[in-house]
Amino acid sequence: MTNSNSMLSARSISKSFGDVHALVDVSLDIPAGQSVSIMGPSGSGKSTLLHCLAGILKPDRGDISLGGDPVSLSSDAARSRLRLDRMGFVFQDGQLLPELPAVENVALPLLLQGRSRTEAFGRATEWLGRLGLAGLERRRPGQLSGGQAHRVAIARALVGSPAVVLADEPTGALDQATGAEVMRVLTAAAKGVGASLVVVTHDAKVAAWCERHIEIVDGQVLTDFARIAAA
Numbered sequence: 766m767t768n769s770n771s772m773l774s775a776r777s778i779s780k781s782f783g784d785v786h787a788l789v790d791v792s793l794d795i796p797a798g799q800s801v802s803i804m805g806p807s808g809s810g811k812s813t814l815l816h817c818l819a820g821i822l823k824p825d826r827g828d829i830s831l832g833g834d835p836v837s838l839s840s841d842a843a844r845s846r847l848r849l850d851r852m853g854f855v856f857q858d859g860q861l862l863p864e865l866p867a868v869e870n871v872a873l874p875l876l877l878q879g880r881s882r883t884e885a886f887g888r889a890t891e892w893l894g895r896l897g898l899a900g901l902e903r904r905r906p907g908q909l910s911g912g913q914a915h916r917v918a919i920a921r922a923l924v925g926s927p928a929v930v931l932a933d934e935p936t937g938a939l940d941q942a943t944g945a946e947v948m949r950v951l952t953a954a955a956k957g958v959g960a961s962l963v964v965v966t967h968d969a970k971v972a973a974w975c976e977r978h979i980e981i982v983d984g985q986v987l988t989d990f991a992r993i994a995a996a
């Protein structure tokens with residue numbers, strides 16, 4: 766049964782790759798607006814879980830739903846559409862398109878959704894301003910600092926007002942101070958639009974920005990607890 770407060774819900778999901786049981790009977794309910802870190806040893810199943818929650822991987826067993834709508838049962842096309850309309854992604858290297866200016870990188874999800882260029886560019890510009898990047902709209906990713914490029918990636922993840930933001934090592938190669946700043950911006954921006962945030966990380970300092978902490982070991986949830994987030 767799905768918890769009625771849950772925005773993103775996994776019900777007894779399992780996923781194997783050959784003999785490797787990457788996820789074993791994992792259940793999870795993430796309420797709207799909650800930030801959650803997922804930690805665990807290398808190979809414990811963190812990325813597999815994130816990819817299943819995103820609908821990128823299909824679990825062998827179990828169900829995933831977003832706002833009550835099935836993620837894991839729908840077709841590839843329906844899952845792509847669901848990702849575009851209701852999910853935002855932030856990955857280690859930002860995954861910005863290097864040849865496009867910042868504003869076009871941020872506008873892209875809205876253009877793919879079929880919004881007008883005026884609306885897409887207007888909202889992208891507004892988000893860049895909100896994240897402290899006013900004046901840098903025309904810069905290409907290579908002309909930005911690591912921290913600035915991550916903010917562009919955060920703006921792109923949030924511009925479509927997603928229900929959930931999924932982040933895999935979002936501060937990856939950044940130094941500690943810049944990483945902390947990126948987490949401050951990411952958690953505040955997700956909270957600002959009421960999006961749930963799921964952050965996979967190896968770094969306890971990154972995890973500390975989240976309200977809830979899940980530890981995965983051998984494909985299973987070992988611990989799951991909430992504490993007061995960093996200021």
Ligand SMILES: Nc1ncnc2c1ncn2[C@@H]1O[C@H](COP(=O)(O)OP(=O)(O)OP(=O)(O)O)[C@@H](O)[C@H]1O
Binds near residue numbers: 785786807810813814
């Ligand atoms: N596409 C795949 N094909 C085969 N095995 C895979 C595949 N993806 C993951 N695995 C295996 O599943 C297990 C879980 O991998 P996963 O990437 O989810 O772990 P992780 O906790 O994210 O690891 P890391 O912290 O090193 O990124 C590992 O044993 C991994 O080798």
